[in-house]
Amino acid sequence: MNIKIVLLLVLFTGTIFFAQVMHSPNGKATLVFKLTEKGEPTYQFSLGNKEVIKQSKLGLELKELEALKEGFTVERIDSSLTDETWNPVWGEVKSIRNNYKELAVILTQLSTKRQIIIRFRLYDEGLGFRYEFPIQDNLKYFTVAEEKTEFFLTGDHKTFWIPGDYDTNEYAYTTSKISAVDAYFGKTADEIGFKTLIAPNAVQTPLMMKTDDGLYINIHEAALVDYSAMNLVIDQKSFKLTSHLVPDKLGNKGYLQTPCKTPWRTIIAAEKAADILASKLILNLNEPCKLEETSWIKPTKYVGIWWEMHVGKSTWNYSDINNVKLNLTDWKNLNPNGKHGATTERTKQYIDFAAKHGLDGVLVEGWNIGWEDWWGYGKEEVFDFLTPYPDFNVEELQKYAEQKGVKIIMHHETSASVSNYERRMDEAYNFMKKHGYDAVKTGYVGRIIPRSEYHDSQWMVNHYVRVAEKTAKYHIMLDAHEPVRPTGLHRTYPNWLACEAARGNEFNAWSEGNKPEHETILPFTRLMGGPMDYTPGIFQIKLNYYKDGKKEQVHTTLAKQLALYVTLYSPLQMAADLPENYERFPDAFKFIEDVAVDWDDTKILEAEPGDYLTIARKEKNKDNWFIGAITDENSRATTIALDFLDADKNYIAIIYTDGDDAHYDSDPMSYQINSYVVTNKSDLKLKLACGGGAAISLRPATIEDIKNLKKL
């Protein structure tokens, strides 16, 4: 154990207070824990000689009970060192090192005799800490009124933020100084159906920042279980952030029973932006895998009857009447609108396409009764998750998919009617297993029922985990849309492949969409907590293709859409466009066919949040590598050294880049494909258009390749 204990400091006032200093394993990161005169626990965090977080208070306010904020003494300190390695079931890398110093401060509050533990884990790249409430006579059941964790920033940092909100995380990012954060500014974000903003000076996590002297800082939480999500309220004069938990509609922020603990609050800091992305701190703080058996979990590439509804080509609903009731409407005899997406016929087309191109799955949205009035009415009995529309033959498609070696992915849009979903889950999952489905995409669009809850309140946090647990029991993989943003729980529940929980590609279909910088920010924010089902791969960039005058579009080039399969990590990746569009560009689609979804290694080659990102990844159990390079609205020339390849080996690189005149707005679908033989000594010179990208697949070269292709 390597602890420097700073003994009691006696100030000129004669006051004694407690201080403890701890360094990370390589000595670079430093934590200082102090009790103030008033017995308030505080912490301070530095990286090297740069202060990251100034001395900040810790504590909680309780309902009806005295606050757990001050009047503490240190009962005891426990410290330890951990250095272990673990292998995720799937991930960006094969093996993850978990190396930290731990400090557990056991505090007793003199007035109440209550005890809490603040546990710190100090990594070379950051700090995690949480509150624990041991079983004790003086504290059993208690209600949290507010958590008062401070993150006292050292300056008016550049910040990539979205508004604090109890219900949604689908805002577009704003980049501004901390002092200029205004969650209510100008725009009303009407494209987001359901929001509950908190305050002009409140933001969500993950929060990404860059200081004036070039330090990158990321604040989030890990292992959000049985607690509500943390937002941050900004004091825009002092640059102090304070935690703000999501309440229920009774105003209570958490119903707890000892023994219990809060999630980990995480602070990652790095001199290089790439090291933020490479950090595994959040995963490391999560509980190990709870599932006994995981061989049934398979990273997946899929297509789906989905985008065609978003662009207005077809509908989720079978008919156009706007008032239906599950048990009352004569579903068999409704008047079809002729535009229903999820038909037996259409599903077979997608299955054929998936089988032909070696994709694993076909998502089908709109297969089940209830879509006619599914949203906006706060309806409770909205879906039964069992009854298909008349034109969707479950049994026939079960056989067809099985013959073709493709899995149909189930869709459970809950419409935020969650108590309805929970009481139907066993039946719905039994239905899935009976009909050959082993993965489900859930959705939570709308106002939550139970009506006391928000999307991010404790009750809902527990719901999302219940779904992960129950799907695991049924050997079902899970992709959750519109839940609370993830916090690394996919380590504990590796069947939970991905979430949306941010502004995805779909916003481009029916709103101003996502600016070109969006995908250069997401990995530093949303994806710090877990994989995102961003649904990339749109080839038909401009959407007036579907209807004259339709002005929406995706705001990237086609080549950038390919790069996203590498830069936006997920073990579940959608080829989101229509098969017909892919068939127009089969050479470009080859990248999507080839790209892996599970990795042995990842290299963040270059990164600047909001500007650009280049990542290389090695396919699991293979010698193949894939590179994705993206830029924001600015064009970019960059050179990639391939020094991560094996030495003394030839590879064929297939390089998908923007066409010379490509531009995300004026000429987004212009691309070029070139193939070369390369080695680990090669450099790739890439030119990315405005809003552009490049995608490269690398595989060991054959003799034929070397004969036929140019060497770079």
Add this chain to the structure above:
Amino acid sequence: MNIKIVLLLVLFTGTIFFAQVMHSPNGKATLVFKLTEKGEPTYQFSLGNKEVIKQSKLGLELKELEALKEGFTVERIDSSLTDETWNPVWGEVKSIRNNYKELAVILTQLSTKRQIIIRFRLYDEGLGFRYEFPIQDNLKYFTVAEEKTEFFLTGDHKTFWIPGDYDTNEYAYTTSKISAVDAYFGKTADEIGFKTLIAPNAVQTPLMMKTDDGLYINIHEAALVDYSAMNLVIDQKSFKLTSHLVPDKLGNKGYLQTPCKTPWRTIIAAEKAADILASKLILNLNEPCKLEETSWIKPTKYVGIWWEMHVGKSTWNYSDINNVKLNLTDWKNLNPNGKHGATTERTKQYIDFAAKHGLDGVLVEGWNIGWEDWWGYGKEEVFDFLTPYPDFNVEELQKYAEQKGVKIIMHHETSASVSNYERRMDEAYNFMKKHGYDAVKTGYVGRIIPRSEYHDSQWMVNHYVRVAEKTAKYHIMLDAHEPVRPTGLHRTYPNWLACEAARGNEFNAWSEGNKPEHETILPFTRLMGGPMDYTPGIFQIKLNYYKDGKKEQVHTTLAKQLALYVTLYSPLQMAADLPENYERFPDAFKFIEDVAVDWDDTKILEAEPGDYLTIARKEKNKDNWFIGAITDENSRATTIALDFLDADKNYIAIIYTDGDDAHYDSDPMSYQINSYVVTNKSDLKLKLACGGGAAISLRPATIEDIKNLKKL
């Protein structure tokens, strides 16, 4: 059709308004429907020449939409006559006649073009009416702010009432004039764990009244489905009652989608109190049985590991630690407190007793983990309904009960953590079927989770029905404790045998209990909506038997406890005392062994709410009759004519009456049993003690009986 149409009346103002008069099938009851000048729908109800309800307004206030109260015109009137007979699966009688005149008033609101239907069904003994909202363009999804149904009483009637409350119906009844109702008076009703009083002048239904000129009036509702429960707010000057629905905690009183309808509001009136009890109006207004197959439903007599906990002899909880967590506590290694009621051993004793005495079932409470801190903490993950305590062997008892021909009755105390119950129901019911359980007693003690709800809000009303539906699917019979008070839904769901939903016998175990008049009021109030699992049959009246100084007791004589099996109708009846106490009085217990729980016929021989009640019932498919006579705190001498018996037939009457000096307080356990041969010409002279009763079983006499017994 026999409708008197009163044509348009032209007032001196020149205003035309609509009026319609309708008479019941025998002409005695009269309904007058009128639209006022302002287009407000009103109704007035009379029985014979006595006005029951003065002209009273109808309508609803909606959230954000114009109220549906005035500005209506009559679009159309439909009228019809119904005269049919139907047979309940079980009941007080074999066959029920449903004979009424119906008036459906289709109203259009001129300003909004919205349409509602007010449907009246006029019986000889009363009136039912409800609001219907047809599917229409101008009204789809709407939220009820308040229902404004008036019941304008004709005077300051004597009223038997309990306070209006969103969460409980377990109050003791108060008898007072309408003008003197004060729901907050003096007492705090601390014996009721969880309450949400509404106002000093608010009462619940069923509301029982008696006018100064001797007319009996009962107000309640029928078929409470997908709507919240109706309380009544009293204008204590005018004696006008107005409906007050139960809100959720957001203040909304109902989330509706057309087409939809409210429950029926019911008014029963009679010159004789007995005719109130004999009325089948509420059942008749309910939907017919929805279950395809009902042969698995069996009226049941049961004992249970239950009272011994209430009197403190044993505990529900296995250990005495007061902080447990389902998935964390080491349940197998808890320290048992040595007083756990639900043990394998004890359950076998109850099974033996039930088998010996021909009883059908044994209820076991406290069999499952979680009771250590089950109440008062608002805990959500309180029970899993699957895991027994270490000393309760499910498999062993399954075999034992099966061998003995006795059913164990499952217990699902939800602790009002209802979303927890709903997501566990499939697993819990599968567990039941797997282990031979075919009946469940549910409980809802505590504060409801979802935290937006009260026990009687719409969401919870829907929950109780969901439970009835799902248990029916599993062929499970249902006994619900602490739900909203019933409204006749057991016609539609005959697996729903009974509810508690009022102050039961258990209150005598640990509070001031139930006054002797209590059981003479319940049939006129609570039981108008459905059977009550009152759990009668306590023989050991004084509870200091269990512990010196314990002052609680049952407030009736032993003989009255026997009579309750006839006067408090239920197809599910508990012999609530400990087997050991029954074994002390086997001769008295014989009545409980013999008494039926399902009937072909019922005669209300004499009745006065709050004072006395004598009922005779004929056992289903048998020639046996049973009589129960009870009184309040006053002694009573009464003569029962047995003229309902078959003519020219001898019966043996076993008459269980109070001992000569019996008194519910000073000598409650004194009883006598006499047997006679009787015929339909016999009169039975009965003397009931203060708080006393008499129970009589009658069966066709054998030659032996006639030889050996005295003729009356």
